[in-house]
Amino acid sequence: MQQRRSTSTKSGETVKPLGTAIIGCGSISGVHLKAIAGLELAELKAVVDINESLAQKAAAEYGCDYYTDYKEMLKREDIQVVHICTGHYLHAPMTVDALRAGKHVLTEKPMAENKASAMTMLQAAQEHPEVQLGVIFQNRYNPSSVRMRQAVDSGEFGKLQCMKGIVTWFRGPGYYETEWKGKWATEGGGVLINQAIHTLDLLQWLGGEMTSVKGTISNDSLEGVIEVEDSAHAFIQFKNGVRAVFYATNAYGKSAPIEVELVFEQATLSLRGDTLYLQQDDQVTVLAEPVKNDLGEKAYWGMSHQYQIRDFYEHVLEGKHFWIDGPEGYKGFSLVMDIYESSRTGQKIVYE
Numbered sequence: 001m002q003q004r005r006s007t008s009t010k011s012g013e014t015v016k017p018l019g020t021a022i023i024g025c026g027s028i029s030g031v032h033l034k035a036i037a038g039l040e041l042a043e044l045k046a047v048v049d050i051n052e053s054l055a056q057k058a059a060a061e062y063g064c065d066y067y068t069d070y071k072e073m074l075k076r077e078d079i080q081v082v083h084i085c086t087g088h089y090l091h092a093p094m095t096v097d098a099l100r101a102g103k104h105v106l107t108e109k110p111m112a113e114n115k116a117s118a119m120t121m122l123q124a125a126q127e128h129p130e131v132q133l134g135v136i137f138q139n140r141y142n143p144s145s146v147r148m149r150q151a152v153d154s155g156e157f158g159k160l161q162c163m164k165g166i167v168t169w170f171r172g173p174g175y176y177e178t179e180w181k182g183k184w185a186t187e188g189g190g191v192l193i194n195q196a197i198h199t200l201d202l203l204q205w206l207g208g209e210m211t212s213v214k215g216t217i218s219n220d221s222l223e224g225v226i227e228v229e230d231s232a233h234a235f236i237q238f239k240n241g242v243r244a245v246f247y248a249t250n251a252y253g254k255s256a257p258i259e260v261e262l263v264f265e266q267a268t269l270s271l272r273g274d275t276l277y278l279q280q281d282d283q284v285t286v287l288a289e290p291v292k293n294d295l296g297e298k299a300y301w302g303m304s305h306q307y308q309i310r311d312f313y314e315h316v317l318e319g320k321h322f323w324i325d326g327p328e329g330y331k332g333f334s335l336v337m338d339i340y341e342s343s344r345t346g347q348k349i350v351y352e
């Protein structure tokens with residue numbers, strides 16, 4: 001890889017690119033690696049995986065060093081940013097170690113496998129304000145998400161009244177043949193924490209402060225294969241009077257486009273996949289469409305990793321606080337955890 005000596009940020013300031021490392025060279029790592037390769041603000045120095053052949057392959061492809069022990073990588077002074085692309089139960093210990101080693105951290109969603117682990121990340125970030133913690137929720141950068149948020153904030157269609165979110169995907173037994181998926185201790189849940197967390201995060205981001213959630217989970221198609229749920233539904237109420245219903249499953253026959261509907265006083269916005277439709281006065285028009293990229297992202301993951309990764313580096317280089325930080329990343333994650341608790345107890349979770 002060619003060395004990058006200097007580059008400039010959005011504000012035009014000339015800066016040295018940040019040295020970067022990725023921990024975890026599995027499925028999602030390719031998206032991060034390609035985004036970094038196309039980002040002049042970053043220079044990939046190393047990749048890490050306990051599976052040496054995976055680490056070696058990524059290092060050869062992207063022209064960087066490789067490690068099998070992330071703690072060895074953390075000793076390098078030329079690495080300032082660490083991306084965490086491992087199973088959920090590893091996000092917390094790796095994040096805490098990296099923050100303590102003076103590295104900025106961008107971790108994949110969800111923050112962790114349970115609230116206690118996530119708290120250790122929030123605490124470490126608080127104890128190390130000299131570095132930043134960012135959490136991947138790339139779908140907030142989709143043009144459709146930005147447009148939905150704009151409609152809510154501007155009030156152009158009147159007040160938001162209610163929302164629905166529907167995720168009907170397919171994950172067969174083969175998907176769970178890894179050391180960490182399908183188990184409470186390591187994945188922290190099933191369809192909610194892994195696949196549908198993006199849609200729940202959008203609902204809470206658009207709806208604002210919540211007053212309560214009641215939810216139920218079940219394992220409809222993978223009994224005996226996974227410990228965790230493959231299906232879930234929830235009812236969420238917000239302080240502003242908005243109510244939302246939500247359904248997610250991995251038991252469908254295909255991974256269908258995600259559906260979100262926002263009903264305003266004077267119009268309805270419907271998201272199908274990454275295309276946002278406006279329905280007003282018996283007319284339907286397209287309000288936002290996806291931007292194509294070549295990161296190899298599957299369409300149902302959303303296509304916006306590169307935008308969030310760039311935004312994170314811009315903030316770090318300009319010394320500005322990144323907006324999807326620990327507490328912000330915790331919101332969608334804790335909603336997932338609260339649906340699990342509600343399902344376990346049969347009770348509605350009420351927020352103060």
Ligand SMILES: NC(=O)c1ccc[n+]([C@@H]2O[C@H](COP(=O)([O-])OP(=O)(O)OC[C@H]3O[C@@H](n4cnc5c(N)ncnc54)[C@H](O)[C@@H]3O)[C@@H](O)[C@H]2O)c1
Pocket residue numbers: 023024025026027028029048049050051054068070084085086087088090108109110136138178194301302
């Ligand atoms: N944002 C999205 O849309 C999106 C999409 C897919 C996955 N993800 C997230 O990305 C993360 C990784 O998922 P994945 O599907 O790539 O998982 P994966 O199992 O394919 O990859 C994880 C990798 O981590 C490696 N690993 C395990 N222990 C390690 C250690 N101690 N040190 C270094 N490497 C270690 C494994 O060998 C494996 O190669 C998860 O948090 C997942 O939820 C996010």
